[in-house]
Amino acid sequence: MSRFWSPVVQTLTPYVPGEQPQMQRLVKLNTNESPYGPSPRALAAINQQTNNDLRLYPDPESATLKQAIANLHGLDPKQVFIGNGSDEVLAHVFLGLLKQKDAVLFPDITYSFYPVYCKLFGIEYKTIPLGSEFEIQTTNYQAPNGGIIFPNPNAPTGRAIPRKDIEVLLAKNKDSVLVIDEAYVDYGTESCIPMLRGKDCPENLLVVHTLSKSRALAGLRVGFAVGHPALIEGLERVKNSFNSYPLGRLAQAGAVAAIEDQKHLEETSAKVMQTRARLVKELNALGFDTLPSTANFIFTRHPKHAGAKLYQALRDRGIIVRHFKSPRIEEFLRITIGTDEQSNELVTTIKEILASA
Numbered sequence: 144m145s146r147f148w149s150p151v152v153q154t155l156t157p158y159v160p161g162e163q164p165q166m167q168r169l170v171k172l173n174t175n176e177s178p179y180g181p182s183p184r185a186l187a188a189i190n191q192q193t194n195n196d197l198r199l200y201p202d203p204e205s206a207t208l209k210q211a212i213a214n215l216h217g218l219d220p221k222q223v224f225i226g227n228g229s230d231e232v233l234a235h236v237f238l239g240l241l242k243q244k245d246a247v248l249f250p251d252i253t254y255s256f257y258p259v260y261c262k263l264f265g266i267e268y269k270t271i272p273l274g275s276e277f278e279i280q281t282t283n284y285q286a287p288n289g290g291i292i293f294p295n296p297n298a299p300t301g302r303a304i305p306r307k308d309i310e311v312l313l314a315k316n317k318d319s320v321l322v323i324d325e326a327y328v329d330y331g332t333e334s335c336i337p338m339l340r341g342k343d344c345p346e347n348l349l350v351v352h353t354l355s356k357s358r359a360l361a362g363l364r365v366g367f368a369v370g371h372p373a374l375i376e377g378l379e380r381v382k383n384s385f386n387s388y389p390l391g392r393l394a395q396a397g398a399v400a401a402i403e404d405q406k407h408l409e410e411t412s413a414k415v416m417q418t419r420a421r422l423v424k425e426l427n428a429l430g431f432d433t434l435p436s437t438a439n440f441i442f443t444r445h446p447k448h449a450g451a452k453l454y455q456a457l458r459d460r461g462i463i464v465r466h467f468k469s470p471r472i473e474e475f476l477r478i479t480i481g482t483d484e485q486s487n488e489l490v491t492t493i494k495e496i497l498a499s500a
């Protein structure tokens with residue numbers, strides 16, 4: 144605490160990311176990174192950009208990257224906004240689109256960065272409880288609001304809702320922006336991006352993606368939003384009032400190559416989904432109760448073993464998962480899907496823990 148902090152800083156409770164431990168020999172299943180590397184084409188592109196051109200500023204518009212994303216998703220480049228990780232994109236979305244007279248709505252159990260941005264920017268929010276099976280119930284979002292945001296699939300639950308539900312919600316929500324955070328969409332969830340194609344693109348739907356999860360580039364920091372050109376123009380105004388160059392030359396080059404390598408994404412996502420199915424079966428055979436997941440993580444609890452204790456016991460044995468000390472979910476563990484080998488090690492270790500308890 145310092146008396147030189149501005150009043151807003153004194154009120155902040157910053158987001159706490161999952162730890163990035165320096166210990167060796169560790170099974171790291173706590174921050175939903177990909178267990179597989181990025182596209183080799185992305186690495187080659189980054190290497191190629193590592194030259195004297197780094198003395199020059201990067202393209203402030205990330206135009207080549209916008210075009211690559213537009214090509215991949217059948218959109219116009221004017222429908223694409225780029226940021227330094229989707230966390231930065233989300234920050235601009237909160238300030239630029241969701242700071243309104245009415246409160247913004249999001250689930251009570253969701254990505255914990257949303258309330259942090261609200262505090263930072265002085266945005267009123269109201270949380271809407273998930274249903275009894277931890278599902279998002281879109282019919283509960285129909286009150287007047289300054290915007291609606293949720294991830295699909297939701298985090299940390301991993302549960303998705305069908306696109307049809309989002310279409311119905313959008314049809315009823317005409318006067319504020321609906322933001323779908325699709326950070327984990329590539330592991331078996333229907334994307335809302337097709338709704339944005341062509342001249343029927345809705346004025347108030349924004350879809351946010353990241354290259355940190357399925358494209359295995361968390362270390363590069365690239366995210367994007369797609370939507371109506373007028374929404375994107377608003378975000379550009381915020382971005383250009385904050386940082387003209389959010390993406391460096393290496394990040395732009397790597398991201399373009401990664402976006403163009405759809406085959407790598409599909410192959411690695413398919414492997415993650417296979418490992419997920421096997422892990423869920425094995426854990427449930429041990430008595431775990433696992434929410435249906437279409438993410439690269441699962442949310443699971445054991446009726447006879449407390450979440451906090453399991454978390455610590457795994458940690459003591461060199462396996463790091465995520466545990467949230469929040470109401471309704473403190474008995475759960477969020478476990479990132481790793482390789483088959485990591486998955487086997489996890490199951491073996493859990494068997495030991497259960498046997499010794």
Ligand SMILES: *Cc1c(COP(=O)(O)O)cnc(C)c1O
Pocket residue numbers: 227228229230231254294298324326352353354355361364365366
């Ligand atoms: C990981 C994650 C993000 C942020 O990813 P970046 O690394 O900042 O691109 C955004 N939303 C959700 C729900 C996430 O889990």
